[in-house]
Amino acid sequence: PVIYVITPTYTRPQQKAELTRLKSVFLHVPALHWIVVEDAPKKSQMVSNFLESSGLTHTHLHQSTPQEWKLKDSDPKWRKPRGVLQRNAGIRWLRSKFAHDANPRGVVYFADDDNTYSVELFHEMRDTHKVSVWPVALVGGVLVERPLVGSNGQVSSWLAGWKADRPFAMDMAGFAVNLSLLLNKSGVEFSIDAPIGFQESVFLEKLITQEELEPKADLCTKVYVWHTRTEQPDLKQEIRLNKVGKHTDEGIEL
Ligand code: UGA
Ligand code: MN
Numbered sequence: 001p002v003i004y005v006i007t008p009t010y011t012r013p014q015q016k017a018e019l020t021r022l023k024s025v026f027l028h029v030p031a032l033h034w035i036v037v038e039d040a041p042k043k044s045q046m047v048s049n050f051l052e053s054s055g056l057t058h059t060h061l062h063q064s065t066p067q068e069w070k071l072k073d074s075d076p077k078w079r080k081p082r083g084v085l086q087r088n089a090g091i092r093w094l095r096s097k098f099a100h101d102a103n104p105r106g107v108v109y110f111a112d113d114d115n116t117y118s119v120e121l122f123h124e125m126r127d128t129h130k131v132s133v134w135p136v137a138l139v140g141g142v143l144v145e146r147p148l149v150g151s152n153g154q155v156s157s158w159l160a161g162w163k164a165d166r167p168f169a170m171d172m173a174g175f176a177v178n179l180s181l182l183l184n185k186s187g188v189e190f191s192i193d194a195p196i197g198f199q200e201s202v203f204l205e206k207l208i209t210q211e212e213l214e215p216k217a218d219l220c221t222k223v224y225v226w227h228t229r230t231e232q233p234d235l236k237q238e239i240r241l242n243k244v245g246k247h248t249d250e251g252i253e254l
Contacts, residue, residue, distance in 0.1 A: 006090035008083030010039040018113040029122040037086035038062040063089035106179030121224035124216040125176035134217035136174040139227035167201040
């Protein structure tokens with residue numbers, strides 16, 4: 001089955017670096033279709049060119065987040081959901097692509113643009129009958145958030161620091177969904193108003209029960225994905241130069 005990877009992304013100085021890091025991994029993964037959804041009123045030339053020359057099978061979409069749902073500079077980062085409407089635009093694209101397909105084959109993975117993904121992760125998720133799960137490192141204030149697997153091979157509980165009593169106490173990077181499961185449950189999407197930190201739980205509750213989850217990565221004992229975050233670039237000098245009419249990115253794309 002093809003792995004459909006849905007990535008929300010937005011314009012910022014490090015955007016191309018983030019997308020490049022993902023591309024470098026995805027090029028090593030067979031049968032991967034990258035659905036990149038820009039949080040913007042229209043598709044950007046940079047991302048268009050980037051995808052065209054990437055060598056990857058891809059779909060380029062855009063879906064902007066309405067102003068009332070955007071983070072303000074004064075908001076803490078967790079204040080508003082990020083990437084929600086973009087992931088939904090990706091899901092809707094899949095729904096229309098497979099609208100006349102009685103048994104669509106594939107796996108869907110939601111890959112934020114700033115995480116670190118290994119090639120092995122995609123080998124693990126390829127065989128996903130309903131929803132597969134695995135550990136995610138560097139998230140939720142701990143080294144590793146992970147499903148704990150009982151002797152019957154099923155997920156018995158969650159090892160997490162923050163709100164370990166969430167129904168599915170894992171990050172977006174910690175699961176993949178079978179395409180026909182997702183498409184057969186009509187209208188299943190992410191909710192813009194899910195309580196803070198419950199985005200994944202609210203979504204997965206519509207699809208599956210804990211007992212049905214398929215633990216991957218050697219029964220969730222290996223780390224193949226890291227919830228890394230990129231430091232804000234220091235642009236103090238750029239801002240100073242801009243004030244005197246100089247732009248270091250004039251005539252060059254970064
Ligand atoms: C954490 C989770 O890992 C995300 O899956 C979850 O969406 C997010 O929290 C949340 O609470 O909404 P975090 O690292 O804090 O993620 O968030 P970002 O990586 O900044 O954003 C998640 C995705 O949304 C990224 O792919 C990012 O490019 C995209 N995004 C972010 C937008 O499309 N628009 C924005 O304005 C901001
Ligand atoms: Mn992130």
